Amino acid sequence: MEQRSQKNYARFMDDIDAGVDTIEDAKKLLRDTDLVLQSRSLRLNAGKTRILTAKEAYSHFRVRDNRFLEQLEARLLAMTSAGESIEAKIKKVSHVFEELYKRGYFKVGNGEKIVKRLIGIYNRFSARIPDILFEYFMSLHPNLRDSALRNVGICGVRKVDFDRIKAVFERGLVCDDYFRLILAKRLVEAKIEYDGTEAGSLKAILTYFPKDDFCSVYAAIWILSRFGLAKTIFKFLEETEFVWTNDESLSRLVAGMWPRLRENKEEFPKYYIYLGERLLPSGVELLEFHKELEGEAVKYKRIKSVIGAKNDSVPLKCTHEKMLVLQSVLRSAEIAEGDKAKLTKTHSYIMSEKSYSAGGVI
Structure with a gap:
């Protein structure tokens, strides 16, 4: 590839673009590339x-x-840096x-890559x-859904x-579990704009997650x-x-939900026994990690800088995974109140979010 194109090529994942001087060179490049791929039991996608x-x-x-998008992004950045509103520009x-x-x-x-970049x-x-x-x-572009x-x-x-x-589910537009x-x-x-209808919306969406399928169960547990x-989480489990009792990755996912199950002060001892009897080894290990965080300052010190x-790259300024760990940390009587106050202040945005502050919405 380097020799034929004189290093004038680009590759991303399984996509390769190369530039040559003549049609003959292009055909030779394709031939040589296909031969190399065949030696590895692969073929070019004709x-x-x-x-x-x-x-x-x-x-x-x-x-x-692409040049236009580069200029647009630079212009928007300059406007925001100068304290100017970009609302009119975005509207245009x-x-x-x-x-x-249309x-x-x-x-x-x-074109689709331009849309993603925009x-x-x-x-x-x-x-x-x-x-x-x-x-x-x-509805129409599965590759743009994410x-x-x-x-x-x-x-x-x-x-x-x-x-x-x-509507994507209702219209039968989901053909695999990736979505x-x-x-x-x-x-x-x-971020969720709460108006009192979100619980019904989430419940309706979750009805399209089959309870006998690994990927669907994984996704539903993560949403829950x-x-x-x-109580909703425990019922689903x-x-x-x-x-989930037959897969290590699902077992760990379930164990990671302990901080949410712990919020039910009356029922959590029952939940703990239930999980302890059914989790696989890696799940038990994670469950005990959360339990130890609730009682040992030593565990917290090991993850203090991370937590x-x-x-800033996520909408709530804190990942959900970190928030689950944070919930266990804040329950500990061994951790200094000053440290707790600092954590609460640092992550005040996500902690004030309704699904966390209210202990769930469905």
């Missing part, structure tokens, strides 16, 4: 392999669009974005993509967003670990016991 002229490549790789970009999408502008070449710019500046585009991406879900998670998931997510896993990840890290009340740091 349906995705193309030889382009320089003009076609310029269009396919969206060179002009959104109008153009929506119109170009005209099918992003259907050819690397959504990334919206995310960087905490700007919401147009509602109609979120609906289109959820980017779109991250955007609404940053800006705040509303009832209308929950409804559009639910459930991505949805769980994005909902658990998201943030939004579920202790009982209903799916035959799934005391913010996570």
Whole structure:
């Protein structure tokens, strides 16, 4: 590859783009690459392999669009650095974005990658993509769902967003478990705009997570670990016991929910016995880790620097995983009140979030 293209190539994962001077060189490059792949029991994907002229490549790789996005991002950054409002600029970009999408502008070449990059710019500046585009991406573009879900998670998931997510299931547009896993990840890290309807929305979505399927159970448990009340979580664990008691990764996930189960002061001793009798070894180890955090300052000191740091890259400024550990730490009578106060102040944003402060919403 380096020899044929004179190092004029780029590779990301299983995608390779290379530039050569002639059609003949391009054919030789494809031949040699395919031969190397065959020696490793692989083949080029003929349906995705193309030889382009320089003009076609310029269009396919969206060179002009990428330059525009670079300029747009730089302009928005300059405006925010100067304390200027970017609302009007974002509104104008959104109008153009929506119109170009409706005209099918992003259907050819690397159009989808341009959309992902543009959504990334919206995310960087905490700007919401147009509602109609979120609906289109959820319904028509499985490859864009993750980017779109991250955007609404940053800006705040509303009832209308929950409804559009639910519609994806209702219309039979989920063909594998990947969407459930991505949805769980994005909902658990998201800001939620609470209006009293979120519990019903979450319950409705969870009905589309089969209780006899590994990935669905994994995703549902993760969602419940943030939004579920202790009784709701325990009921789900009982209903799916035959799934999670036979897998180490699920066992650890269940054990990690202990801080949420612990919030039921009357029932938690029963929960502890239940988990202790059913968790696999790695799950028992994690359960005991949380129990020790509740009673030993030594355990806390080992993770103090990690748990005391913010996570500015996620919407709530603290990961859900860290928040679960933090809940165990704050229950400890052995940890200095000053340390607890500092942790509470550092993570005040996530701790004031309703699903945590109220011990769950469903």
